[in-house]
Amino acid sequence: MIGIIVANVPEGLIVTVTVCLTLTASRMHTKMVLVKNLEGVETLGSTSCICSDKTGTLTQNIMTVARVVYGGKEGFTIEECESSFSKKGATYQGDSESFLALCKCATLCNVCSFDEKSKFVCDAENEYVLDAAGSRQPVPFFNMREQGDGSTIKEVAWKPIGNASEAAMIKLINPIRDVDAVRAKAPAETVIPFNSKNKYQVHVHTQESYNEGGATDAAEIIASNKGKRIVYMKGAPERILDRCDKQMVDGKITQMSDGDRKTIEDLNIQLAEDGLRCLAFCQAELGTKEFPPGYKYEVRFSWSWSWRWRWSWSWVASWIMDFKIIIHDSFMESFMNHFMESFMNHNLILTTIITHTP
Numbered sequence: 139m140i141g142i143i144v145a146n147v148p149e150g151l152i153v154t155v156t157v158c159l160t161l162t163a164s165r166m167h168t169k170m171v172l173v174k175n176l177e178g179v180e181t182l183g184s185t186s187c188i189c190s191d192k193t194g195t196l197t198q199n200i201m202t203v204a205r206v207v208y209g210g211k212e213g214f215t216i217e218e219c220e221s222s223f224s225k226k227g228a229t230y231q232g233d234s235e236s237f238l239a240l241c242k243c244a245t246l247c248n249v250c251s252f253d254e255k256s257k258f259v260c261d262a263e264n265e266y267v268l269d270a271a272g273s274r275q276p277v278p279f280f281n282m283r284e285q286g287d288g289s290t291i292k293e294v295a296w297k298p299i300g301n302a303s304e305a306a307m308i309k310l311i312n313p314i315r316d317v318d319a320v321r322a323k324a325p326a327e328t329v330i331p332f333n334s335k336n337k338y339q340v341h342v343h344t345q346e347s348y349n350e351g352g353a354t355d356a357a358e359i360i361a362s363n364k365g366k367r368i369v370y371m372k373g374a375p376e377r378i379l380d381r382c383d384k385q386m387v388d389g390k391i392t393q394m395s396d397g398d399r400k401t402i403e404d405l406n407i408q409l410a411e412d413g414l415r416c417l418a419f420c421q422a423e424l425g426t427k428e429f430p431p432g433y434k435y436e437v438r439f440s441w442s443w444s445w446r447w448r449w450s451w452s453w454v455a456s457w458i459m460d461f462k463i464i465i466h467d468s469f470m471e472s473f474m475n476h477f478m479e480s481f482m483n484h485n486l487i488l489t490t491i492i493t494h495t496p
Contacts, residue, residue: 201306204414207405208236209387214401216409219310220292232314235389243419244307245320247341247370249329250300252308252317257296279313303417323349325356327367328435338373342424342435364431369422375406378418 159180163173173179204223207216210231217230230237259267259275266274283293296312298305308317323346332339348365351358371378379402385394409416429435 199302201302201415203306203310205409206230206237206240207402207409208234208240209385210234210236211388213387214385214398214405216405236386238315239386239389239421240419241311241314242320243370243372243421245311245315245317246324246326246343247339247372247419248304248307249331250298250304250308252312253297253299255297303415322354322356323359325359327360328437330437332373336373337377338371341370342367343370344368361432364426366426367424367429367431367433369424370419371421372417372419375403375416375418378420379403382420 156176159176162179162183163176166173166179202221202223203219204221205216205218207214208230210217211234218224218226218228219230220228255264255266257277259277261267269275277295279294279296280292281295282290284290294309298308311317324343326341326343328340328342330340344360344363345365345368348363349359350362350364353359353362371381379399383394384391385398385402386392406416406418
C-alpha cells in the first residue's frame, strides 16, 4: 500500500517515512524507550550489536567498594571488602595507619554526602516521623537484604547524593569514621573537580591538629587555622603514580623504589583484569613558607606542580560492568580500527575492555 501511495504521489514520500518512523517511536515509548530523533529509529532497526556501559545504563548506577590496596605490615597487598562480590568478607586491617590514611583521603577528596532525610524515618510525603517525645527516629546505617540464593547481606540504608564512585567510598568509610565529622574538622580551602581530560581531582584542606579557638564554622576554622595545609588527590592510577616519589607502608613514609613502583603497577593490572574500576589516592603536606595560611591558590586544570606528591596509599576498586557501544554493521570495521588506535596508549583501560568484552 505504501509503494502504491508513493508511486502515485512521489512528493508524499517524506511524509510517509516520517509517519512510519513516528509510529515506531510511539510504540517504543510504550516500552519505556525514548527516541531523541527519528533517524535513530532506522539506525536501531539495522543494528546487530548493542554494547553499553551497564553502570547507570542497564543498572541502577550503584557501585560498591570490592577491594582495597594499601601498604600494610607485609607491604602492598590486595584486601577484600565486605560486599556481595566477596566470598570471604572483609580482610583489611581496620586499625592500620595506612588504611586509615586511605580512608581520610577518600573522605576529604570527595564531595558526595548522604541525604539527611534518608538518615531518619520519613512518611509518604517525605516528612520526618516523630516519636512520642517529638524527636526524629533514626534509620540504622545498615539493613539486611536477602539475595536470590537465600543468603543475606548487609546493605547501606542511607541514600548517597553525588557521583556513584564517591558514594561507594563513603559507604565503606562511614561505619569506620563519621564522614561528616571528619569533614567538619578539616574543611576544604580549594577544590579542583575531576574532569575526563586530567583524570584526577584535587582538594586542599586544613589539618585538624592545627585548629584553634573552638571554631565550628568552616570559614572560621580556615581563618583561625595557622598550620600547614594538606593536599589530597585521587584519580586514574597512572596519573597519580607518576606524581609520587614516596609511599606509606605500615604507617611510615619511605622512598619509593623502582621495585615498589612495579609492584603497585602489577597490582593495579591484576585488579583491572578482574573487572574492577581502580582509583589511586595520594597526599602532600604544604610548607607554610611557600603556602602560608590564607594563600590564594590559583585553580587551573593544567600547571606544573611545585611540590612532590607522597604516595600514601594505592587505590580503591569498585565494581564495573562490561563496557560496550552501539555499533551499526556498516561501521563495525572502521569503529574497531578507531577504537584500537584510540586506546593504544592506555594499556590499563585496554586490558579491562579486552578481558571483559564477550
